[in-house]
Amino acid sequence: MEAAVFILSLVDCCALIFLSVYFIITLSDLECDYINARACCSKLNKWVIPEMVGQCLSTMLMLVSMHWFIFLLNLPVAAWDIYRYLKVPMGNMGVFDPTEIHNRGQLKSHMKEAMIKLGYHLLCFFIYLYSMILALIND
């Protein structure tokens, strides 16, 4: 059972890592002017909810399986994702808004956020991997 939880988390974590990398690549494309802001934002906005769901999923899994430490590790990130989504002003086209992204250093802060998340997911990846192996051995 425990192994299954971690395997699931691991898969989820891999998806999140890929998503972070995708965010970084797309944002840097925008930075380099390879794609325009509209295309970039509509691509990224599509993945905001999946990212949020993925993060909440692993948080819930940890909660349900009562791994408190990992749960607490996941909680702030999940809370941030939800907060970010809910705070989008009505007039904006999503978390990434093409009319705003070049203003006030938003592009940079989005990039920074994606980098931090990538690091965080990598960390989680190894934690899950370790826990999974441990669980498999214990089984």
Place this chain on the structure above:
Amino acid sequence: MSTAGFNPQNGTGTGQAYANGPTQNPVALQQLPGVNYGMTHQPTYNPMQAKAPAPPGPGLYPTGPYQPVPPVSSYQPGPPPTSYPPPLGQPLLARPQMTGPPSHTPPQSASPSPGPRLPPAQATPPPPAVSSSSYYQNPQLPQPLAPTWQYNTAPPPMGPPTSMNTPPRGLPANHVSPATSSTAPPPPPPMSSAAYSSAPPAHMSHTAAQPPGPGIPPTSLHGYTQPGPAPPPMNPMAPHTYQPNRGPYGPLPTGPPPTMKPAPPPTGPPVANATPPPPPDAQCGGAVDSTLSPTESDNQEGDIECPGTVAGNGPQAPNSYNHVDNKMAGPPQPGPPGRHLGHYPSLPPGYQNTPTPHSTAPPTLPYSQAPQPYQQPPVGPGPAQLSPSLAAMSLQSSTPEALRVVNLLQERNLLPPTPIPAPTPCLQQDLQKVNCNPEVFRCTLTSIPQTQSLLNKAKMPLGLLLHPFKDLSQLPVVTSSTIVRCRSCRTYINPFVSFLDQRRWKCNLCYRVNDVPEEFMYNPVSKSYGEPHKRPEVQNATIEFIAPSEYMLRPPQPAVYLFVLDVSHNAVETGYLNVFCQSLLDNINALPGDSRTKVGFITFDSTIHFYNLQEGLSQPQMLIVSDIEDIFLPTPDSLLVNLNECKELVQDLLKSLPTLFEKTMETQSALGSALQAAFKLLSPTGGRMSVFQTQLPNLGVGALQSREDPNQRASAKDIQHLPPATDFYKKLALDCSGQQVAVDLFLLSSQYCDLASLGCISRYSAGSVYYYPSYHHQHNPAQVECFQKDLKRYLTRKIGFEAVMRIRCTKGLSIHTFHGNFFVRSTDLLSLPNVNPDAGFAVQMSIEENLDDMQVVSFQAALLYTSSKGERRIRVHTLCLPVVNSLSDIFAGADVQAITGLLACMAVDRSVTASLSDARDAMTNASIDSLSSFRQSVLTIQQPGLLAPACLRLFPLYILALLKQKAFRTGTSTRLDDRVFAMCQLKYQPLAYSMLMIHPALYRIDDLTDEGALNINERTIPQPRLLQLSVEKLSREAAFLMDAGTVMYLWVGRNCNPTFLTQVLGVPSYAAVPENLYLLPELDTAESQRTRAFIGWLRDQRPFFPSLQVIRDESQRKAGFLQNMIEDRTESALSYYEFLLHLQQQISK
């Protein structure tokens, strides 16, 4: 072929291009001397020829009509010698011309001048056959000189030919003592070899020496400065000028006495041409040097003028001075200093056979009297490297006034009596002379801090304010098949680049070294070859190019105008349709466009009505689409029609439209669907959509709810609903932007319309927003007049289609936020489906890398657009600013109005993204922070009081004015739409207009006099002084005019001077002043004329029409007037003095 023309008007005028034709025809050559640039004929110049080493005279180059200031022909005889001093570190090569008076004078004129030079030349004038204009010699002509170079060859018309010298590098060279000069035999005419050699090699500074002729004053012309090592120190400047002798000149450059001037004679094409070049000898009497023909450009600048100056024969008096000298020495020299600098050496390197080494020119040439060339000292590599000393000097000069400490609590009358001019950057004079007009391009800090940390310490925002498409009265237009740009950063060549030599230039933004294309070597203005630094592109900080086809993604679009009109019951009630239709009928022939212009109309209420205007119909056909959920175009082909072909149908429609809906009872408005339909109609071509809306859209897509609670207007702690309610309009705007469609919104409404949401449609599609609250054709005649005038301007003003604007800045600086109406497509590219002359932009910058080794930084805004005539054009503005590393210099360069304008934009953003109270706090903090930073970092002696540098003395006042501005005020009942509209205006109005909205101007106008009046077009415009905005300045015995940008109030005191009442207002007594007076009667009295002239003049200064409201002391509308009394206390806001005390308290914490 490149051509340059000056068009008076911007885009509309077609610049005349001059092509250089390859004209080889001799005929062409002969030009009359009299000819000016502007000349008509434009031979074509064949670049190819040019390449040939010594092509025979290439034909004339056509010169464009570009004449900068100077009238061509006039030389200034008497003028000061133009000396070109080799400036010390003159960084710029190029700029010289600007400064100078028209440098180009036709050589001819010169002739008259007593200058010695002339005579000889004239004497010689041989065969008429010689073409006057061409530089080159005419191969055919037997001219002694000519042989060698074609280019140069220009015969020295003037007689004393100007010789070019290659300047020796050393300064010493320049000064030649007369004696020496005499001694040295002038080189023989055969200058050829020598000349070439002389050509300035890169690095060297070349100075052209000029005038061999006795008379010729040496004007140095083109020096090139090279990046060579540090410039040699200047010569003592002094000498040159005065001495009749050429003392200052360096020895002539080496033997190559003959100088070639690469440059064609400047303006006066006519010039030299005619005269065959006399043998050099003759001219100078031996001074051979002058190989130059007068015609040559050099002459223009220097020589020509010189002659005049020199009264005496030979000795030329003035010599070159540096400008530097000028500055330093103080002796006023008439010559425009600026020019001297950047001249190239006499020969264009290209021509020279050998690449020239540095000027090896022998240092002193003896000339006989010959003039000396100036050398330029080698300058540092570009402008960027000004010598520190210069920079320091300039700073010092500005420092005292700008940094004078003012105790704001004690000095009450801070407001200057006249409008405040923009501060001048502390740049070297020659750079400053060519710098961009502050009305077009302005920076909040005219001295850029070296590092971000320094900027942070100063606590002032760094940003640019632009008005890129401003109507300009004089704009050089260049047609060229190759537009010279930096290969790595794509910067357009501009006056602030440095020429390493004639074949290479260094970008001032990225510092890459680029090649000068062959074509650029020819200067169409002066028709000379080999002087790339004198091309109009390098002489004007604002210039327009006619773009070749590489700049088009598709064929230039035609002008397309689509009008989307609200015809619901509410709209018909306001009566705007009549005014609109009448205005359009009146101006239908004045719509900018060409034979391809298209127009279309859509009206809407709860359904969408299209009008089939296809040619052949006897009357317009209305097609109604009631399926607003899924809008489609009933007949895609005939809804947008060619205006010229279908003008009658269009006129019919406009005449019948107001009556068509007279009886409508439909109250709903499906604006969203109408916009979608309009977008579909325009998306194949792009164009301009003008939307007239009178109520909240409440049907179909994009329907909005009323969000405002009127009872909360005054009492709400924070203002809600500033952000848009839906993203529908934003998305649609982005779609429009992608298809090159701009949406202009005219909102005529008495009720809440949610401008915050509707405004997005214009904001992101680069449109403009007009708002006429409480518009009604009977009840509000002032608004009607405003609407009419605005419409007229709107319909007839210049327009640019499918535009993009890119703002580039020197490496190390970057733009992080943009303000205005547009969509930011990539980090520095603004997408502007339409651009209009009334749009302003602002950007905030940050310093990403330290600017340690730079003396100056540059900013370039390039606007690429399609004119209404279907031409693709690029308008380029370049601004150059010094970099400083001390806080006091930063403060000294602060531009308080620009800072206020930028802060206002930032505050609008903050209000929308955070909250209004946040924005208000941020503005207050901005003034606290900058003043406390000044106090702590700059002031050495701590004094009590609220201290500010003189340049920032108005800062607290402006901040207070912003806090009381409609956009940001609290505690007063302000309708949400009014507030949002004020915010829009702050963001997209050019600074000059938004400053009036922030801090209105108050004048006393019952005692206007002609004293100090301006005279414009034979009208006398009185200039009353500005008064502080305080009721204490008002007097019951007088009348005051408050100019608040979009509205003017004429306040009449209770005991107002009866003369004013009768002579200006046309009423017998105060009690008879009508309550609703919007027009001053046209009385035939001096007072009335003065008043109307003054108000008319104020109105002419802005593109929109401010309505005038005459207010009696007890009028209800007095509140609007009094709210602008910024220095006074209101129930909810501090007075100016209280605000200052508050600041002081915060600062001393």
